[in-house]
Amino acid sequence: MYGQFSDMNQYLHHNLDKSNVSNIRIIHPDGAHSIAVGLDVPVNIEIEGHAGYFCAGMNKQANVTINGNVGWSVAENIMSGMVRVKGYASECAGASGHGGTLIIERDASLRCGISMKGVDIIVGGSVGNFSAFMAQDGHLVVCGDAGDGLGDSIYEAIIYVRGKIKSLGADARIEPLTDEDHKVLAKLLALAGFKHDTKEFKRVASARQLYHWNADANQEY
Amino acid sequence: MCGIVGLLIKNPAMRDELGELMLPMLIGMTERGPDSAGLAVFGDRISKGKVKFNLFATSADFDWNSFEKAFDSHFGSIAELTIKGRHAVLSTTVIWESVRDWLVHSYRRELTILCVGSSMDIYKDIGTPGQVAERYGFKNLHGSHVVGHTRMATESAVTPQHAHPFTAGHDFCLVHNGSLSNPNSIRRKLEPLGIHFDTDNDTEAACRYLEWRLREGDTLEQAVQSGFEEQDGFYTFLMGTENKLALVRDAFACKPAVVAENDDYVAISSEFRSLARLPDIKNARLFEPAPEELYVWTI
Numbered sequence A: 001m002y003g004q005f006s007d008m009n010q011y012l013h014h015n016l017d018k019s020n021v022s023n024i025r026i027i028h029p030d031g032a033h034s035i036a037v038g039l040d041v042p043v044n045i046e047i048e049g050h051a052g053y054f055c056a057g058m059n060k061q062a063n064v065t066i067n068g069n070v071g072w073s074v075a076e077n078i079m080s081g082m083v084r085v086k087g088y089a090s091e092c093a094g095a096s097g098h099g100g101t102l103i104i105e106r107d108a109s110l111r112c113g114i115s116m117k118g119v120d121i122i123v124g125g126s127v128g129n130f131s132a133f134m135a136q137d138g139h140l141v142v143c144g145d146a147g148d149g150l151g152d153s154i155y156e157a158i159i160y161v162r163g164k165i166k167s168l169g170a171d172a173r174i175e176p177l178t179d180e181d182h183k184v185l186a187k188l189l190a191l192a193g194f195k196h197d198t199k200e201f202k203r204v205a206s207a208r209q210l211y212h213w214n215a216d217a218n219q220e221y
Numbered sequence B: 001m002c003g004i005v006g007l008l009i010k011n012p013a014m015r016d017e018l019g020e021l022m023l024p025m026l027i028g029m030t031e032r033g034p035d036s037a038g039l040a041v042f043g044d045r046i047s048k049g050k051v052k053f054n055l056f057a058t059s060a061d062f063d064w065n066s067f068e069k070a071f072d073s074h075f076g077s078i079a080e081l082t083i084k085g086r087h088a089v090l091s092t093t094v095i096w097e098s099v100r101d102w103l104v105h106s107y108r109r110e111l112t113i114l115c116v117g118s119s120m121d122i123y124k125d126i127g128t129p130g131q132v133a134e135r136y137g138f139k140n141l142h143g144s145h146v147v148g149h150t151r152m153a154t155e156s157a158v159t160p161q162h163a164h165p166f167t168a169g170h171d172f173c174l175v176h177n178g179s180l181s182n183p184n185s186i187r188r189k190l191e192p193l194g195i196h197f198d199t200d201n202d203t204e205a206a207c208r209y210l211e212w213r214l215r216e217g218d219t220l221e222q223a224v225q226s227g228f229e230e231q232d233g234f235y236t237f238l239m240g241t242e243n244k245l246a247l248v249r250d251a252f253a254c255k256p257a258v259v260a261e262n263d264d265y266v267a268i269s270s271e272f273r274s275l276a277r278l279p280d281i282k283n284a285r286l287f288e289p290a291p292e293e294l295y296v297w298t299i
Helices: A005-014 A179-192 B012-027 B064-075 B096-107 B129-136 B183-193 B202-215 B220-230
Strands: A023-027 A044-048 A063-066 A082-085 A101-104 A117-123 A137-142 A158-161 A172-175 A202-206 B003-009 B036-042 B051-057 B080-084 B087-092 B111-117 B120-126 B145-151 B173-180 B233-241 B244-249 B258-261 B265-269 B285-287 B295-298
Touching: A101 A179, A117 A179, A137 A179, A158 A179, B003 B012, B003 B173, B003 B233, B003 B244, B012 B036, B012 B129, B012 B145, B012 B265, B036 B129, B051 B096, B051 B120, B064 B080, B064 B087, B064 B096, B096 B111, B111 B120, B120 B129, B145 B173, B145 B233, B173 B202, B183 B202, B202 B220, B202 B233, B220 B244, B244 B265
Parallel strands: A023 A044, A044 A063, A063 A082, A082 A101, A101 A117, A117 A137, A137 A158
Antiparallel strands: A158 A202, A172 A202, B003 B145, B003 B265, B036 B120, B036 B145, B051 B087, B051 B111, B080 B087, B173 B233, B233 B244, B244 B295, B258 B265, B258 B285
Protein backbone atom coordinates (compact mmCIF):
# COMPACT_ATOMS: atom_id res chain seq x y z
CA MET A 1 0.00 0.00 0.00
CA TYR A 2 1.09 3.62 -0.57
CA GLY A 3 0.31 6.66 1.51
CA GLN A 4 1.29 9.02 4.29
CA PHE A 5 3.17 7.87 7.37
CA SER A 6 0.19 8.78 9.52
CA ASP A 7 -1.99 6.41 7.39
CA MET A 8 0.61 3.71 7.85
CA ASN A 9 0.80 4.14 11.62
CA GLN A 10 -3.01 4.17 11.70
CA TYR A 11 -3.01 0.83 9.88
CA LEU A 12 -0.38 -0.62 12.22
CA HIS A 13 -2.36 0.46 15.29
CA HIS A 14 -5.91 -0.38 14.30
CA ASN A 15 -5.97 -2.95 11.51
CA LEU A 16 -3.00 -5.17 12.05
CA ASP A 17 -4.21 -7.23 15.00
CA LYS A 18 -7.41 -8.14 13.11
CA SER A 19 -5.42 -9.42 10.14
CA ASN A 20 -3.17 -12.41 9.58
CA VAL A 21 -0.30 -10.25 8.44
CA SER A 22 2.91 -11.15 10.23
CA ASN A 23 5.57 -9.50 8.05
CA ILE A 24 5.63 -5.89 6.85
CA ARG A 25 8.22 -4.00 4.81
CA ILE A 26 8.32 -0.23 4.94
CA ILE A 27 10.19 1.21 1.96
CA HIS A 28 11.52 4.74 1.25
CA PRO A 29 11.32 5.94 4.86
CA ASP A 30 13.48 8.94 3.79
CA GLY A 31 14.19 9.96 7.36
CA ALA A 32 10.54 10.46 8.33
CA HIS A 33 9.76 10.71 12.04
CA SER A 34 7.65 8.43 14.24
CA ILE A 35 7.67 5.37 11.98
CA ALA A 36 6.06 2.34 13.65
CA VAL A 37 5.56 4.08 16.97
CA GLY A 38 3.32 2.52 19.62
CA LEU A 39 3.00 -1.00 18.18
CA ASP A 40 1.31 -3.63 20.32
CA VAL A 41 1.21 -6.63 17.97
CA PRO A 42 3.58 -9.59 17.52
CA VAL A 43 4.62 -8.61 13.99
CA ASN A 44 7.92 -8.43 12.07
CA ILE A 45 8.60 -5.03 10.52
CA GLU A 46 11.52 -4.25 8.21
CA ILE A 47 12.29 -0.61 7.45
CA GLU A 48 14.38 -0.34 4.28
CA GLY A 49 16.45 2.83 4.67
CA HIS A 50 17.16 5.60 7.16
CA ALA A 51 14.45 6.50 9.67
CA GLY A 52 13.95 9.78 11.54
CA TYR A 53 13.18 10.52 15.18
CA PHE A 54 11.25 8.25 17.61
CA CYS A 55 11.31 5.19 15.33
CA ALA A 56 9.65 2.18 17.04
CA GLY A 57 9.05 4.24 20.18
CA MET A 58 6.93 2.66 22.94
CA ASN A 59 7.20 -0.69 21.18
CA LYS A 60 5.34 -3.70 22.62
CA GLN A 61 5.68 -7.22 21.22
CA ALA A 62 6.78 -6.22 17.71
CA ASN A 63 10.12 -7.10 16.17
CA VAL A 64 11.32 -4.04 14.21
CA THR A 65 14.47 -4.02 12.05
CA ILE A 66 15.83 -0.84 10.49
CA ASN A 67 18.14 -1.51 7.54
CA GLY A 68 19.74 1.88 7.85
CA ASN A 69 20.42 4.62 10.42
CA VAL A 70 17.96 6.13 12.84
CA GLY A 71 17.54 9.66 14.19
CA TRP A 72 16.99 10.65 17.82
CA SER A 73 15.19 8.49 20.37
CA VAL A 74 14.87 5.15 18.58
CA ALA A 75 12.83 2.70 20.70
CA GLU A 76 12.22 5.43 23.27
CA ASN A 77 10.23 3.95 26.16
CA ILE A 78 10.26 0.46 24.61
CA MET A 79 8.16 -1.94 26.74
CA SER A 80 8.81 -5.33 25.10
CA GLY A 81 9.74 -6.90 21.76
CA MET A 82 12.93 -6.19 19.85
CA VAL A 83 14.26 -3.29 17.80
CA ARG A 84 17.40 -3.80 15.72
CA VAL A 85 19.21 -0.93 13.98
CA LYS A 86 21.63 -2.18 11.32
CA GLY A 87 23.34 1.21 11.02
CA TYR A 88 24.02 4.09 13.40
CA ALA A 89 21.67 5.55 15.98
CA SER A 90 21.53 9.22 16.92
CA GLU A 91 21.01 10.58 20.44
CA CYS A 92 18.85 9.16 23.25
CA ALA A 93 18.57 5.62 21.82
CA GLY A 94 16.40 3.47 24.07
CA ALA A 95 15.73 6.40 26.40
CA SER A 96 13.56 5.46 29.35
CA GLY A 97 12.99 1.92 27.97
CA HIS A 98 11.10 -0.33 30.38
CA GLY A 99 11.67 -3.74 28.77
CA GLY A 100 12.46 -5.58 25.56
CA THR A 101 15.71 -5.38 23.61
CA LEU A 102 17.34 -2.68 21.49
CA ILE A 103 20.27 -3.72 19.31
CA ILE A 104 22.37 -1.11 17.47
CA GLU A 105 24.92 -2.72 15.19
CA ARG A 106 27.10 0.37 14.65
CA ASP A 107 27.63 3.36 17.01
CA ALA A 108 25.05 5.08 19.16
CA SER A 109 25.41 8.80 19.78
CA LEU A 110 25.13 10.78 23.01
CA ARG A 111 22.73 9.88 25.86
CA CYS A 112 22.22 6.25 24.84
CA GLY A 113 20.04 4.52 27.45
CA ILE A 114 19.32 7.70 29.39
CA SER A 115 16.97 6.89 32.28
CA MET A 116 16.56 3.27 31.09
CA LYS A 117 14.21 1.31 33.32
CA GLY A 118 14.62 -2.34 32.36
CA VAL A 119 15.44 -2.46 28.64
CA ASP A 120 18.52 -4.34 27.44
CA ILE A 121 20.53 -2.25 24.97
CA ILE A 122 23.36 -3.89 23.04
CA VAL A 123 25.57 -1.60 20.95
CA GLY A 124 28.02 -3.12 18.46
CA GLY A 125 30.10 0.06 18.27
CA SER A 126 30.67 2.96 20.66
CA VAL A 127 28.34 5.17 22.66
CA GLY A 128 28.59 8.95 23.07
CA ASN A 129 28.76 11.17 26.14
CA PHE A 130 26.29 10.99 29.05
CA SER A 131 25.13 7.47 28.18
CA ALA A 132 23.05 5.61 30.80
CA PHE A 133 22.52 8.82 32.77
CA MET A 134 20.23 7.98 35.73
CA ALA A 135 19.80 4.44 34.37
CA GLN A 136 17.52 2.59 36.75
CA ASP A 137 17.31 -1.00 35.54
CA GLY A 138 18.32 -3.22 32.62
CA HIS A 139 21.65 -3.68 30.84
CA LEU A 140 23.67 -1.52 28.47
CA VAL A 141 26.31 -3.49 26.55
CA VAL A 142 28.92 -1.43 24.65
CA CYS A 143 31.24 -3.43 22.40
CA GLY A 144 33.27 -0.33 21.51
CA ASP A 145 34.18 2.71 23.61
CA ALA A 146 32.10 4.93 25.91
CA GLY A 147 32.23 8.73 26.00
CA ASP A 148 32.32 11.18 28.91
CA GLY A 149 30.17 10.84 32.01
CA LEU A 150 29.18 7.19 31.54
CA GLY A 151 26.48 6.09 33.98
CA ASP A 152 26.19 9.42 35.76
CA SER A 153 23.89 9.08 38.81
CA ILE A 154 23.15 5.49 37.84
CA TYR A 155 20.76 3.40 39.96
CA GLU A 156 20.51 -0.37 39.45
CA ALA A 157 21.16 -0.74 35.72
CA ILE A 158 24.39 -2.54 34.79
CA ILE A 159 26.74 -1.40 32.01
CA TYR A 160 29.29 -3.64 30.28
CA VAL A 161 31.98 -1.90 28.22
CA ARG A 162 34.53 -3.70 26.05
CA GLY A 163 36.60 -0.71 24.96
CA LYS A 164 37.82 2.47 26.61
CA ILE A 165 35.72 4.60 28.93
CA LYS A 166 36.54 8.29 28.47
CA SER A 167 35.19 9.13 31.93
CA LEU A 168 32.70 7.82 34.46
CA GLY A 169 29.85 9.95 35.75
CA ALA A 170 29.11 10.67 39.41
CA ASP A 171 28.55 7.54 41.51
CA ALA A 172 29.42 5.13 38.67
CA ARG A 173 32.31 2.75 39.32
CA ILE A 174 34.09 -0.13 37.60
CA GLU A 175 33.56 -3.50 39.27
CA PRO A 176 34.68 -7.05 38.53
CA LEU A 177 32.24 -9.24 36.61
CA THR A 178 30.53 -11.96 38.65
CA ASP A 179 29.71 -15.40 37.24
CA GLU A 180 26.15 -14.17 36.84
CA ASP A 181 27.41 -11.17 34.84
CA HIS A 182 29.29 -13.46 32.45
CA LYS A 183 26.11 -15.51 31.89
CA VAL A 184 23.89 -12.46 31.33
CA LEU A 185 26.43 -10.78 29.06
CA ALA A 186 27.02 -13.95 27.00
CA LYS A 187 23.28 -14.26 26.48
CA LEU A 188 22.91 -10.62 25.39
CA LEU A 189 25.88 -10.86 22.98
CA ALA A 190 24.47 -14.06 21.49
CA LEU A 191 21.06 -12.41 21.08
CA ALA A 192 22.65 -9.56 19.13
CA GLY A 193 24.96 -11.86 17.17
CA PHE A 194 28.15 -10.14 18.38
CA LYS A 195 31.05 -12.54 18.85
CA HIS A 196 33.10 -11.18 21.75
CA ASP A 197 34.57 -12.92 24.79
CA THR A 198 32.80 -11.73 27.94
CA LYS A 199 36.22 -11.56 29.65
CA GLU A 200 37.03 -8.53 27.50
CA PHE A 201 34.32 -6.43 29.19
CA LYS A 202 34.35 -4.20 32.25
CA ARG A 203 31.30 -3.89 34.49
CA VAL A 204 30.12 -0.40 35.47
CA ALA A 205 27.52 -0.08 38.22
CA SER A 206 26.36 2.25 40.95
CA ALA A 207 28.55 2.90 43.98
CA ARG A 208 25.25 3.77 45.72
CA GLN A 209 26.76 6.82 47.39
CA LEU A 210 23.99 9.10 46.11
CA TYR A 211 21.18 6.92 47.46
CA HIS A 212 21.02 8.66 50.82
CA TRP A 213 21.59 12.25 51.82
CA ASN A 214 24.89 12.61 53.61
CA ALA A 215 24.46 15.37 56.18
CA ASP A 216 28.16 15.19 57.09
CA ALA A 217 29.40 15.94 53.58
CA ASN A 218 30.95 19.30 52.85
CA GLN A 219 27.95 21.37 51.79
CA GLU A 220 29.87 24.38 50.54
CA TYR A 221 29.47 25.06 46.85
CA MET B 1 13.95 24.92 17.30
CA CYS B 2 15.25 26.11 13.85
CA GLY B 3 16.68 24.14 10.95
CA ILE B 4 20.08 24.39 9.36
CA VAL B 5 21.07 23.34 5.88
CA GLY B 6 24.35 23.64 4.02
CA LEU B 7 25.55 22.40 0.69
CA LEU B 8 29.01 22.63 -0.82
CA ILE B 9 29.34 21.42 -4.42
CA LYS B 10 32.67 19.73 -5.09
CA ASN B 11 31.91 18.83 -8.69
CA PRO B 12 32.08 22.14 -10.66
CA ALA B 13 29.70 20.73 -13.29
CA MET B 14 26.92 20.72 -10.67
CA ARG B 15 27.31 24.34 -9.52
CA ASP B 16 24.55 25.56 -11.84
CA GLU B 17 22.16 23.25 -9.97
CA LEU B 18 23.01 24.58 -6.50
CA GLY B 19 19.58 26.19 -5.99
CA GLU B 20 17.67 23.22 -7.33
CA LEU B 21 19.60 20.78 -5.10
CA MET B 22 19.35 22.96 -2.01
CA LEU B 23 15.66 23.89 -2.27
CA PRO B 24 14.19 20.53 -1.07
CA MET B 25 16.70 20.61 1.79
CA LEU B 26 15.48 24.03 2.95
CA ILE B 27 11.79 23.22 2.48
CA GLY B 28 12.38 19.91 4.29
CA MET B 29 13.21 21.94 7.40
CA THR B 30 9.91 23.87 7.40
CA GLU B 31 8.58 22.11 10.53
CA ARG B 32 11.71 23.12 12.43
CA GLY B 33 11.50 26.73 11.25
CA PRO B 34 8.20 27.96 9.82
CA ASP B 35 8.38 31.69 10.62
CA SER B 36 11.31 32.92 8.52
CA ALA B 37 14.02 31.60 6.25
CA GLY B 38 17.18 32.73 4.60
CA LEU B 39 20.40 31.75 2.96
CA ALA B 40 23.83 32.92 1.97
CA VAL B 41 24.98 31.85 -1.47
CA PHE B 42 28.61 32.01 -2.55
CA GLY B 43 29.10 32.47 -6.26
CA ASP B 44 31.60 34.03 -8.59
CA ARG B 45 33.77 36.79 -7.18
CA ILE B 46 32.89 40.17 -8.58
CA SER B 47 35.58 41.85 -10.63
CA LYS B 48 38.64 43.24 -8.91
CA GLY B 49 38.28 46.72 -7.47
CA LYS B 50 34.57 46.31 -6.88
CA VAL B 51 32.57 45.57 -3.79
CA LYS B 52 28.95 44.50 -3.46
CA PHE B 53 26.33 45.30 -0.86
CA ASN B 54 23.15 43.26 -0.40
CA LEU B 55 20.36 45.62 0.63
CA PHE B 56 16.88 44.97 1.98
CA ALA B 57 14.13 47.62 1.79
CA THR B 58 11.99 48.09 4.88
CA SER B 59 9.01 48.93 2.66
CA ALA B 60 7.83 47.16 -0.47
CA ASP B 61 7.27 50.64 -1.97
CA PHE B 62 10.92 51.65 -1.71
CA ASP B 63 11.90 53.63 -4.81
CA TRP B 64 15.02 51.94 -6.12
CA ASN B 65 15.20 54.33 -9.13
CA SER B 66 15.52 57.37 -6.89
CA PHE B 67 18.03 55.48 -4.77
CA GLU B 68 20.14 54.75 -7.84
CA LYS B 69 20.07 58.41 -8.89
CA ALA B 70 20.95 59.55 -5.38
CA PHE B 71 23.92 57.18 -5.35
CA ASP B 72 25.15 58.40 -8.74
CA SER B 73 24.89 62.05 -7.81
CA HIS B 74 26.46 61.58 -4.35
CA PHE B 75 29.44 59.56 -5.52
CA GLY B 76 29.66 60.70 -9.13
CA SER B 77 29.87 57.04 -9.99
CA ILE B 78 27.31 54.69 -11.46
CA ALA B 79 25.79 52.10 -9.17
CA GLU B 80 25.06 48.69 -10.64
CA LEU B 81 21.82 47.54 -9.09
CA THR B 82 20.16 44.12 -9.40
CA ILE B 83 16.72 44.27 -7.84
CA LYS B 84 14.45 41.41 -6.70
CA GLY B 85 11.45 42.97 -4.95
CA ARG B 86 12.68 44.36 -1.63
CA HIS B 87 16.15 42.94 -2.17
CA ALA B 88 18.92 44.51 -4.23
CA VAL B 89 22.57 43.87 -4.90
CA LEU B 90 24.57 47.06 -5.30
CA SER B 91 27.97 46.69 -6.97
CA THR B 92 30.33 49.60 -7.00
CA THR B 93 33.92 50.68 -7.37
CA VAL B 94 33.48 53.29 -4.62
CA ILE B 95 35.42 52.50 -1.43
CA TRP B 96 33.13 50.33 0.71
CA GLU B 97 33.41 52.33 3.96
CA SER B 98 32.16 55.47 2.19
CA VAL B 99 29.19 53.59 0.74
CA ARG B 100 28.37 52.06 4.13
CA ASP B 101 28.54 55.45 5.87
CA TRP B 102 26.34 57.04 3.20
CA LEU B 103 23.79 54.21 3.43
CA VAL B 104 23.67 54.44 7.21
CA HIS B 105 23.45 58.23 7.15
CA SER B 106 20.86 58.61 4.38
CA TYR B 107 18.85 55.38 4.46
CA ARG B 108 18.96 54.21 8.09
CA ARG B 109 15.19 53.72 8.22
CA GLU B 110 14.59 52.57 4.67
CA LEU B 111 17.37 50.04 4.07
CA THR B 112 19.12 47.24 5.91
CA ILE B 113 22.61 46.26 4.81
CA LEU B 114 22.44 42.46 4.66
CA CYS B 115 26.07 41.91 3.77
CA VAL B 116 29.20 43.38 2.24
CA GLY B 117 31.80 41.50 0.27
CA SER B 118 32.77 40.17 -3.08
CA SER B 119 31.33 36.66 -3.41
CA MET B 120 28.41 36.27 -0.96
CA ASP B 121 24.74 37.18 -1.41
CA ILE B 122 22.21 37.03 1.43
CA TYR B 123 18.46 36.59 1.13
CA LYS B 124 16.35 36.43 4.28
CA ASP B 125 12.77 37.26 5.05
CA ILE B 126 9.74 36.27 7.08
CA GLY B 127 7.37 33.57 5.81
CA THR B 128 7.65 29.83 5.37
CA PRO B 129 10.80 28.56 3.66
CA GLY B 130 8.69 27.77 0.59
CA GLN B 131 7.31 31.32 0.43
CA VAL B 132 10.71 32.94 0.93
CA ALA B 133 12.28 30.63 -1.68
CA GLU B 134 9.58 31.54 -4.20
CA ARG B 135 9.89 35.27 -3.45
CA TYR B 136 13.63 35.37 -4.19
CA GLY B 137 13.91 32.58 -6.74
CA PHE B 138 16.12 30.28 -4.66
CA LYS B 139 15.60 27.51 -7.22
CA ASN B 140 17.65 29.41 -9.81
CA LEU B 141 20.63 30.19 -7.61
CA HIS B 142 23.99 28.90 -8.64
CA GLY B 143 27.37 28.92 -7.00
CA SER B 144 29.80 26.78 -5.05
CA HIS B 145 28.18 26.65 -1.61
CA VAL B 146 25.18 27.77 0.36
CA VAL B 147 24.35 28.26 4.04
CA GLY B 148 20.62 28.13 4.78
CA HIS B 149 18.33 28.44 7.78
CA THR B 150 14.68 28.04 8.74
CA ARG B 151 13.72 29.89 11.91
CA MET B 152 11.34 29.23 14.77
CA ALA B 153 11.96 32.30 16.89
CA THR B 154 12.39 31.73 20.62
CA GLU B 155 14.29 34.76 21.90
CA SER B 156 13.76 37.81 19.69
CA ALA B 157 11.26 39.23 17.23
CA VAL B 158 10.18 37.74 13.92
CA THR B 159 11.39 40.29 11.39
CA PRO B 160 13.47 39.98 8.20
CA GLN B 161 16.41 41.49 10.10
CA HIS B 162 16.18 38.83 12.84
CA ALA B 163 16.15 35.99 10.30
CA HIS B 164 19.38 34.10 9.64
CA PRO B 165 22.05 34.08 8.22
CA PHE B 166 23.78 36.81 10.18
CA THR B 167 26.88 38.36 8.72
CA ALA B 168 29.85 40.35 9.95
CA GLY B 169 32.89 41.68 8.12
CA HIS B 170 33.18 40.62 4.50
CA ASP B 171 31.94 37.32 3.06
CA PHE B 172 31.38 35.70 6.45
CA CYS B 173 28.04 34.37 7.66
CA LEU B 174 26.67 32.18 10.41
CA VAL B 175 23.41 30.33 11.04
CA HIS B 176 22.44 28.89 14.39
CA ASN B 177 20.17 26.25 15.84
CA GLY B 178 19.97 26.71 19.58
CA SER B 179 20.03 29.56 22.04
CA LEU B 180 22.74 31.53 23.79
CA SER B 181 22.23 32.68 27.37
CA ASN B 182 24.92 35.38 27.39
CA PRO B 183 24.52 37.34 24.14
CA ASN B 184 24.34 40.59 26.10
CA SER B 185 27.65 40.06 27.87
CA ILE B 186 29.22 39.30 24.47
CA ARG B 187 27.72 42.55 23.17
CA ARG B 188 29.07 44.48 26.15
CA LYS B 189 32.50 43.08 25.35
CA LEU B 190 32.38 43.92 21.64
CA GLU B 191 30.59 47.29 21.54
CA PRO B 192 33.39 49.23 23.27
CA LEU B 193 35.68 47.90 20.51
CA GLY B 194 33.55 49.77 17.98
CA ILE B 195 31.61 46.72 16.82
CA HIS B 196 28.08 47.74 15.87
CA PHE B 197 25.04 45.48 16.33
CA ASP B 198 21.97 45.62 14.07
CA THR B 199 19.58 43.59 16.25
CA ASP B 200 19.10 42.15 19.74
CA ASN B 201 19.37 38.61 18.39
CA ASP B 202 21.60 36.08 20.19
CA THR B 203 23.00 34.65 16.95
CA GLU B 204 24.23 38.07 15.87
CA ALA B 205 26.39 38.14 19.02
CA ALA B 206 28.01 34.80 18.11
CA CYS B 207 28.50 35.87 14.50
CA ARG B 208 30.15 39.17 15.43
CA TYR B 209 32.25 37.53 18.15
CA LEU B 210 33.69 34.87 15.82
CA GLU B 211 34.27 37.34 12.98
CA TRP B 212 36.05 39.66 15.44
CA ARG B 213 38.33 36.80 16.52
CA LEU B 214 39.11 36.00 12.86
CA ARG B 215 39.87 39.65 12.17
CA GLU B 216 42.17 39.69 15.19
CA GLY B 217 44.22 36.97 13.52
CA ASP B 218 42.73 33.77 14.94
CA THR B 219 42.43 30.78 12.66
CA LEU B 220 38.90 29.40 12.37
CA GLU B 221 39.89 26.66 14.83
CA GLN B 222 41.22 29.21 17.35
CA ALA B 223 38.15 31.44 16.97
CA VAL B 224 35.78 28.52 17.55
CA GLN B 225 37.88 27.34 20.50
CA SER B 226 37.66 30.76 22.11
CA GLY B 227 33.92 30.67 21.35
CA PHE B 228 33.62 27.54 23.50
CA GLU B 229 34.87 29.63 26.42
CA GLU B 230 32.92 32.78 25.63
CA GLN B 231 29.53 31.58 24.36
CA ASP B 232 27.26 30.08 26.98
CA GLY B 233 24.35 28.11 25.60
CA PHE B 234 23.32 25.48 23.14
CA TYR B 235 24.31 25.62 19.54
CA THR B 236 24.96 24.01 16.25
CA PHE B 237 26.65 26.69 14.13
CA LEU B 238 27.14 26.50 10.39
CA MET B 239 29.48 29.15 9.02
CA GLY B 240 30.26 30.17 5.46
CA THR B 241 33.28 32.00 4.10
CA GLU B 242 34.32 32.74 0.53
CA ASN B 243 35.69 29.21 0.07
CA LYS B 244 34.64 27.24 3.15
CA LEU B 245 31.78 25.71 5.08
CA ALA B 246 32.43 25.12 8.79
CA LEU B 247 30.27 23.26 11.28
CA VAL B 248 30.49 23.02 15.07
CA ARG B 249 28.26 21.79 17.92
CA ASP B 250 28.63 22.76 21.57
CA ALA B 251 29.82 20.33 24.26
CA PHE B 252 26.32 19.10 25.14
CA ALA B 253 25.36 18.62 21.48
CA CYS B 254 21.65 18.76 22.14
CA LYS B 255 21.05 20.53 18.83
CA PRO B 256 21.23 18.06 15.97
CA ALA B 257 23.21 17.86 12.74
CA VAL B 258 23.79 15.24 10.08
CA VAL B 259 26.43 15.32 7.33
CA ALA B 260 26.36 13.47 4.01
CA GLU B 261 29.46 13.50 1.86
CA ASN B 262 30.41 12.00 -1.49
CA ASP B 263 32.67 12.94 -4.40
CA ASP B 264 30.16 15.50 -5.71
CA TYR B 265 29.02 17.34 -2.58
CA VAL B 266 28.97 17.81 1.18
CA ALA B 267 25.47 18.32 2.52
CA ILE B 268 24.62 19.33 6.09
CA SER B 269 21.24 19.42 7.72
CA SER B 270 19.61 19.35 11.12
CA GLU B 271 17.83 16.14 10.13
CA PHE B 272 18.36 13.41 7.56
CA ARG B 273 14.91 13.88 6.02
CA SER B 274 16.20 17.08 4.38
CA LEU B 275 18.98 15.15 2.69
CA ALA B 276 16.88 12.21 1.51
CA ARG B 277 16.28 13.61 -2.01
CA LEU B 278 19.87 14.47 -2.88
CA PRO B 279 21.33 12.56 -5.83
CA ASP B 280 22.99 9.27 -4.90
CA ILE B 281 22.43 9.90 -1.18
CA LYS B 282 22.24 6.13 -0.67
CA ASN B 283 25.95 5.82 -1.29
CA ALA B 284 27.03 8.99 0.53
CA ARG B 285 29.05 8.72 3.75
CA LEU B 286 26.69 9.76 6.53
CA PHE B 287 27.79 10.87 9.98
CA GLU B 288 26.76 12.89 12.98
CA PRO B 289 29.31 15.57 13.94
CA ALA B 290 30.81 15.05 17.40
CA PRO B 291 30.49 17.70 20.14
CA GLU B 292 33.14 20.44 20.28
CA GLU B 293 34.75 19.31 17.06
CA LEU B 294 35.16 21.70 14.14
CA TYR B 295 34.42 20.34 10.66
CA VAL B 296 35.65 22.40 7.72
CA TRP B 297 35.14 21.77 4.01
CA THR B 298 36.88 23.84 1.32
CA ILE B 299 35.69 24.29 -2.27
